[in-house]
Amino acid sequence: MTTPEVRALLFDVFGTVVDWRLGVAREVEALAARRGVALDGGEFADRWRARYQPAMEEVRAGRRAFVPLDVLHRENLEGVVSDLGVTGWDASDLDELNLAWHRLDPWPDSVEGLTRLKARFIIGTQSNGNVALMVDMAKRAGLPWDVILGAEVTGHYKPSPRSYSEACRLLGLLPEQCMLVAAHNNDLVAAREACGMRTAFIARPFEYGEEREAEPTAEYDYAASDLVDLAARLGC
Amino acid sequence: MTTPEVRALLFDVFGTVVDWRLGVAREVEALAARRGVALDGGEFADRWRARYQPAMEEVRAGRRAFVPLDVLHRENLEGVVSDLGVTGWDASDLDELNLAWHRLDPWPDSVEGLTRLKARFIIGTQSNGNVALMVDMAKRAGLPWDVILGAEVTGHYKPSPRSYSEACRLLGLLPEQCMLVAAHNNDLVAAREACGMRTAFIARPFEYGEEREAEPTAEYDYAASDLVDLAARLGC
Numbered sequence: 001m002t003t004p005e006v007r008a009l010l011f012d013v014f015g016t017v018v019d020w021r022l023g024v025a026r027e028v029e030a031l032a033a034r035r036g037v038a039l040d041g042g043e044f045a046d047r048w049r050a051r052y053q054p055a056m057e058e059v060r061a062g063r064r065a066f067v068p069l070d071v072l073h074r075e076n077l078e079g080v081v082s083d084l085g086v087t088g089w090d091a092s093d094l095d096e097l098n099l100a101w102h103r104l105d106p107w108p109d110s111v112e113g114l115t116r117l118k119a120r121f122i123i124g125t126q127s128n129g130n131v132a133l134m135v136d137m138a139k140r141a142g143l144p145w146d147v148i149l150g151a152e153v154t155g156h157y158k159p160s161p162r163s164y165s166e167a168c169r170l171l172g173l174l175p176e177q178c179m180l181v182a183a184h185n186n187d188l189v190a191a192r193e194a195c196g197m198r199t200a201f202i203a204r205p206f207e208y209g210e211e212r213e214a215e216p217t218a219e220y221d222y223a224a225s226d227l228v229d230l231a232a233r234l235g236c
Numbered sequence: 237m238t239t240p241e242v243r244a245l246l247f248d249v250f251g252t253v254v255d256w257r258l259g260v261a262r263e264v265e266a267l268a269a270r271r272g273v274a275l276d277g278g279e280f281a282d283r284w285r286a287r288y289q290p291a292m293e294e295v296r297a298g299r300r301a302f303v304p305l306d307v308l309h310r311e312n313l314e315g316v317v318s319d320l321g322v323t324g325w326d327a328s329d330l331d332e333l334n335l336a337w338h339r340l341d342p343w344p345d346s347v348e349g350l351t352r353l354k355a356r357f358i359i360g361t362q363s364n365g366n367v368a369l370m371v372d373m374a375k376r377a378g379l380p381w382d383v384i385l386g387a388e389v390t391g392h393y394k395p396s397p398r399s400y401s402e403a404c405r406l407l408g409l410l411p412e413q414c415m416l417v418a419a420h421n422n423d424l425v426a427a428r429e430a431c432g433m434r435t436a437f438i439a440r441p442f443e444y445g446e447e448r449e450a451e452p453t454a455e456y457d458y459a460a461s462d463l464v465d466l467a468a469r470l471g472c
Contacts, residue, residue: 070408122371132408135358135383147371148383152406170388172306172368 004177006198009117010126010149010167012158012182013134014104015207017114017227021045024038024208032063035088042209044080051076056128056157068130068152074098074160102136107204110141113227116236126167126180128157130139148170154172160191164197180229183207185217192220200230240413244435245353246362246385246403248394248418250340251443253350253379253463257281259340266331268437271324278445280316287312291391292364304388310334330353337365338372343440347378348461352472360385360392362403362416364393383407396428400433417466419443421453426455436466 014020025041032039055072058064075095089097117123124147125134134148151157154166168178179198180191191197198221205214216223224230250256253273261277268275283399291308294300313330316322325333360383361370370384374404390402404414415434427433436458441450452459460466 122252122375130408131383131385131406135360135407139358139382145382146375146384147367150365153389170367171371172366 004174005176005180006121007173008122008124008168008171009052009181009200010124010197011114012184013125013127013129013137013150014179014235016183017110017201018102018104018106018137018141019207020049020104021207022102022135024048025201026177027100027103031089031093032086036087037086039084039086041162046188047080047083048073048076051079052128059156060160061185063165066151066155067158068132069101069128070098070130070133073101094137099136104131104137104139105142106143107226109226109228110127111144112169113229115144116231117234118144118146119158120234122146124160124167124171125162135216158187161194164191164195168197171175173223179221181227183214188216188220189218196210200224202226202230237402241411242357242415243409243413244360244404244407245415245417245436246360246433247350248416248420248423249363249373250337250363251388251440252417252419252438253339253346254342254373254377255297255342255443256285257391257443259276260336261285263333263336264455268323270322271329273322273324275320275322280320282314282444283319284309287315288364291389293323296393296396302306302387302391302393304368305337305364306334306366306369306375308335309375310402314457332460335372338369339376342377342379343462348379349465351437352467353463353470354380354382356470356472358407359393360403360407362386362394362400394423396432399427400427404431404433415457419450424452424456425454436460436464438462 011017024045028044029041055076059066077098082201107136114123127134127144127150129150130152138145149167154163156163168175175196179200180188180190181200181205182204183202188201190201192199198218201216201220202213203225206210222233224233247253261280263282265277291312295302313334319323349462350359359381361371362380363386363431365386366388367384374381385403390399392399404411411432415436416424417438418424419438424435424437424445428435435456437452437456439450441447458469460469
């Protein structure tokens with residue numbers, strides 16, 4: 001049996017396509033400066049991100065009905081503010097800072113890589129971010145998505161199996177015709193094991209600020225240094 | 237109270253952005269010629285389209301669970317084939333012809349109009365077509381959507397009130413920040429009355445082949461002769 005041709009590339013976004021840490025840290029530090037608070041934006045970003053998986057796990061485990069990531073981010077932000085003892089930020093400050101996730105910058109290769117890949121494949125988001133977040137980010141950063149899929153459209157947070165299978169179904173494609181592109185091994189392994197998607201690993205050694213190891217820990221269809229490299233490997 | 241600025245334009249697609257009748261008729265006639273059947277492609281397209289609203293009404297009225305438009309189209313196609321007594325078309329012929337709706341051509345102004353509008357607004361589909369249909373159509377025709385919304389994403393066929401309100405909610409916008417762009421009065425009136433969206437009427441006098449009256453029958457925020465004219469009226 002021949003493997004069917006890949007028709008769609010579905011992308012993890014936070015960390016794979018955009019640099020969440022730098023973008024969040026920048027807005028945290030700007031707000032802190034305006035309010036006369038001293039804090040480390042990178043540490044704040046890391047603490048905010050550390051609450052991301054536990055918050056989604058409440059939904060994945062069925063202990064909480066699905067709510068969009070903007071809601072989880074807003075709750076998690078209050079937790080970080082409390083943990084760090086930050087004072088003087090009012091509700092409208094927090095509402096505005098919560099939108100920092102809508103204003104993240106792409107990695108330097110992302111727009112070129114996506115544009116080249118789009119000429120040959122359907123390119124879509126398969127992110128835990130909600131629709132408004134993904135649309136706002138794409139408009140600002142020039143990310144040329146064909147389609148916004150992901151948690152809010154499928155109703156399931158990654159790495160739940162249905163987050164992957166529903167995305168393929170919505171495109172009218174078999175899982176083998178869809179490739180998840182991600183910088184995170186657990187995401188890729190879940191997409192392949194739970195759903196049968198093809199997989200491409202992208203190395204993002206600076207996702208957490210300081211350079212760190214960014215190696216594939218399993219066998220994937222492709223492993224690339226960035227999205228332009230992936231485009232080249234796929235003949236785009 | 238000032239009216240908030242429009243942020244997103246949401247488009248009806250069949251008839252407003254693409255010429256469904258000509259595209260369907262063309263594929264019907266090509267299949268008929270290959271199978272040695274004599275029939276009028278335009279009449280076939282009209283009969284197929286005539287079954288569209290009654291099929292969706294079963295879902296809207298709650299007598300049937302939501303199924304994507306591809307499924308309704310496929311069932312309706314069998315009905316037309318049966319009504320016209322067409323013989324010699326097998327299941328794979330019908331499967332392939334059903335995808336004619338994925339391969340419709342845009343009206344001559346659509347790509348330029350959408351491209352200009354996209355520079356200033358979020359542009360999205362708010363169609364009863366399913367995600368795969370909209371994505372395939374957009375890739376083939378070059379329709380530069382920011383986001384694919386509509387029946388399969390919201391779970392509701394137009395003109396159900398929730399088909400409109402859910403689309404606005406997914407964008408994180410108030411209905412008054414979203415404008416429905418459509419060639420059909422009933423769609424526009426429902427979007428405004430049921431949900432409070434802004435409205436723009438587009439004249440498509442050739443939607444049903446022969447020229448016919450295409451006038452707004454209610455008051456809308458805008459009425460334009462095509463999508464390039466709408467772009468001009470909106471200062472794009």
